[in-house]
Amino acid sequence: MLVIRKLLQDYSALLGLVIIAFAVGVAILAPYLAPHPLDAFQSHLAVRLRPPSAEFPFGTDNLGRDVFSRVILGTRGSLEVAVLVVIPAMLLGVPLGLIGGYYEGWMAGFIMRITDVFLAVPQLVLALVLAQLMSPSLESAMIALALTYWPFFTRTVFSETRRLKTLLFVDALRCIGVSSWRIMFLHILPNTASPIIVRATVGMGFTILTAAVLGFLGMGATPPAPDWGLAISESRHYLPQAWWFATFPGLAILAVVLGFNLLGDGVRDVIDPRLRRSR
Amino acid sequence: MVLPTLFGLLVLTFLFTHVFPSDPSAALAGDNATPAQIQEIRRQYGFDRPVYTQFLIYVRQIARGNLGTSIYTQRPVSEDIAHRLPATLELTFVALLIAAGIGIPLGVISGFAYNTWADYLLRVLSVGGLAIASFWLAIMFQLLFSMQLGWLPLRGRLDIGSALPPSLTGFYLLDSLFSGHFGIFWDALKHIVLPAITLAIAALATILRFTRSGVLETLQKDFVTYEIAAGYRRRAIVWKYVLRNSIISAVTQVGLLFSSMIAGAVAVEAIFDWPGIGSYAVGAILGSDYNAMMAVTLIVGVTYAFVNIAVDVLHALIDPRLLEHR
Numbered sequence: 001m002l003v004i005r006k007l008l009q010d011y012s013a014l015l016g017l018v019i020i021a022f023a024v025g026v027a028i029l030a031p032y033l034a035p036h037p038l039d040a041f042q043s044h045l046a047v048r049l050r051p052p053s054a055e056f057p058f059g060t061d062n063l064g065r066d067v068f069s070r071v072i073l074g075t076r077g078s079l080e081v082a083v084l085v086v087i088p089a090m091l092l093g094v095p096l097g098l099i100g101g102y103y104e105g106w107m108a109g110f111i112m113r114i115t116d117v118f119l120a121v122p123q124l125v126l127a128l129v130l131a132q133l134m135s136p137s138l139e140s141a142m143i144a145l146a147l148t149y150w151p152f153f154t155r156t157v158f159s160e161t162r163r164l165k166t167l168l169f170v171d172a173l174r175c176i177g178v179s180s181w182r183i184m185f186l187h188i189l190p191n192t193a194s195p196i197i198v199r200a201t202v203g204m205g206f207t208i209l210t211a212a213v214l215g216f217l218g219m220g221a222t223p224p225a226p227d228w229g230l231a232i233s234e235s236r237h238y239l240p241q242a243w244w245f246a247t248f249p250g251l252a253i254l255a256v257v258l259g260f261n262l263l264g265d266g267v268r269d270v271i272d273p274r275l276r277r278s279r
Numbered sequence: 280m281v282l283p284t285l286f287g288l289l290v291l292t293f294l295f296t297h298v299f300p301s302d303p304s305a306a307l308a309g310d311n312a313t314p315a316q317i318q319e320i321r322r323q324y325g326f327d328r329p330v331y332t333q334f335l336i337y338v339r340q341i342a343r344g345n346l347g348t349s350i351y352t353q354r355p356v357s358e359d360i361a362h363r364l365p366a367t368l369e370l371t372f373v374a375l376l377i378a379a380g381i382g383i384p385l386g387v388i389s390g391f392a393y394n395t396w397a398d399y400l401l402r403v404l405s406v407g408g409l410a411i412a413s414f415w416l417a418i419m420f421q422l423l424f425s426m427q428l429g430w431l432p433l434r435g436r437l438d439i440g441s442a443l444p445p446s447l448t449g450f451y452l453l454d455s456l457f458s459g460h461f462g463i464f465w466d467a468l469k470h471i472v473l474p475a476i477t478l479a480i481a482a483l484a485t486i487l488r489f490t491r492s493g494v495l496e497t498l499q500k501d502f503v504t505y506e507i508a509a510g511y512r513r514r515a516i517v518w519k520y521v522l523r524n525s526i527i528s529a530v531t532q533v534g535l536l537f538s539s540m541i542a543g544a545v546a547v548e549a550i551f552d553w554p555g556i557g558s559y560a561v562g563a564i565l566g567s568d569y570n571a572m573m574a575v576t577l578i579v580g581v582t583y584a585f586v587n588i589a590v591d592v593l594h595a596l597i598d599p600r601l602l603e604h605r
Contacts (some may be wrong), residue, residue: 012406098486117287120580124542128564129572132297216414217561232415239418240426250415259408265406274351 006270013266018257027076034069049242058175059244062234063224067245070226071252077227078256079209082204083136085145090200093150094192097157103166112158118151123209130188131219141220145207154198162194194271198264205260212253228253281584288580292573293337300332308350341577347570349536351562354572359559365449366477367437367548367555371540373452375476378482379391383529385483386490387522401487408484414546417477421550424473424575432470438548439465474551478543486529493525500524527598530590541579 007013031037043063050060056212058067100111130144173183214220215229235246304321321327346356389401425433436451444455444463455463506516548557563571
């Protein structure tokens with residue numbers, strides 16, 4: 001509770017929280033909020049490439065679809081990707097980091113070397129390669145992103161576990177005969193919660209950005225899905241005339257990612273007072 | 280540390296090319312290959328032999344510098360990459376120069392102006408810089424500066440049909456300057472501005488943040504209090520003592536920055552038609568050009584490993600205390 005109260009006192013974290021809450025609200029209510037909900041699929045060639053007006057606040061795209069509606073409808077997809085990538089990556093990466101950090105020996109070394117290999121290649125490049133090997137689709141993109149994001153959790157948890165396992169409470173637990181797995185998952189894991197939460201929050205923003213690049217390059221969502229990255233990609237053929245077509249989906253990405261980053265920074269400051277000083 | 284990573288990269292790229300595809304020879308040969316070509320590849324790569332033999336053949340080929348032939352360009356991948364690498368390096372260096380040249384001073388200002396309007400403004404900019412999609416920013420820059428205002432060229436490294444500078448370093452900016460072709464220099468400079476700034480934004484934001492927190496941390500150190508008390512000139516304290524202690528954390532980020540810059544270059548090069556590794560990677564991946572795909576992955580990974588060694592060395596140069604401890 002203290003954490004939440006402190007978070008609410010931090011303006012930038014609060015702003016982040018408001019943006020995320022707003023985006024989640026928009027995602028859930030999208031079909032009701034969008035003035036032209038059917039524009040996810042329907043095209044109206046008679047009104048193609050209209051500039052922003054009262055009827056179409058963000059203008060219309062190359063198929064006469066309302067850009068405003070499609071930006072709203074695209075929110076759900078973006079947030080879904082973020083959650084469906086970061087949660088599996090966390091479930092995979094966190095236990096590996098615990099094991100790698102807690103144990104000594106070949107297995108821990110092996111896990112960390114694999115982590116290093118994955119971290120040596122930029123996530124975007126690796127994700128593109130994996131997505132292409134699995135044949136491009138939104139599902140492939142998400143699997144590829146999850147398979148390339150877990151090392152970030154492993155790294156984070158690894159260094160925390162290394163630090164925690166030398167502390168007295170772990171020695172005490174060992175002395176009274178608590179099993180290693182119990183120590184790792186019931187005693188060390190809760191203590192690594194804060195860096196994991198920060199990593200997950202920032203990771204959601206990062207994933208939305210990377211997923212947008214995949215969509216932009218045609219390796220993610222497929223038409224006619226109202227995907228932001230895909231929309232920007234399609235808009236390139238209609239520039240400079242239809243500036244609105246490219247501008248607004250990009251602003252939507254900016255806003256949501258900004259929300260996650262602000263929230264992540266805020267959470268980090270609140271739960272790690274040592275860093276707050278030097279903020 | 281580097282050797283296991285290199286080995287791991289070899290295993291990873293080997294798995295991608297040799298084990299995962301259902302028919303790797305057909306995959307490597309491309310869609311338009313004749314059965315004879317596929318057979319030739321099967322023999323050359325040893326796909327009819329046990330997996331560990333295949334791996335040894337793979338490693339031997341790479342050790343000889345043979346990364347296979349690109350299906351797309353029909354040339355050895357190593358040649359393609361050697362041909363395109365300078366373009367990416369030039370772009371990345373210029374972007375890093377912009378990022379550090381602007382990011383470090385702004386970070387220092389932000390740290391010293393802690394909790395003033397200037398600090399708030401810079402913090403908003405740095406958070407925003409990390410949240411912006413570089414491919415979108417690239418398009419917005421093109422839209423504004425190339426299409427609407429017509430100030431800067433839309434794409435490429437030089438105007439179409441213009442003469443290339445004599446090849447010394449492969450960096451058009453340096454080559455044209457050294458050989459006295461100032462017209463080409465001006466042209467190359469105009470072409471590199473937009474892609475370099477786009478690529479620099481995220482790195483700039485990162486450098487700004489780390490410099491700022493470094494400054495804030497250093498300012499609390501006793502030696503700064505002492506220097507102020509001893510009446511050192513403020514400028515000397517800031518630029519000589521505080522800065523040097525503060526940019527350590529920013530420098531250690533360069534390894535990570537490199538990774539994010541390569542990722543950024545993939546999108547930025549594709550949009551500005553910059554003939555570098557990034558656009559090559561996009562073409563290779565979208566076209567299922569396996570050899571090219573794997574070579575790019577391998578080279579990026581290897582470079583990253585060496586950049587990290589360089590960062591450690593640089594770290595020791597800035598912070599001699601590290602050497603004393605050893």
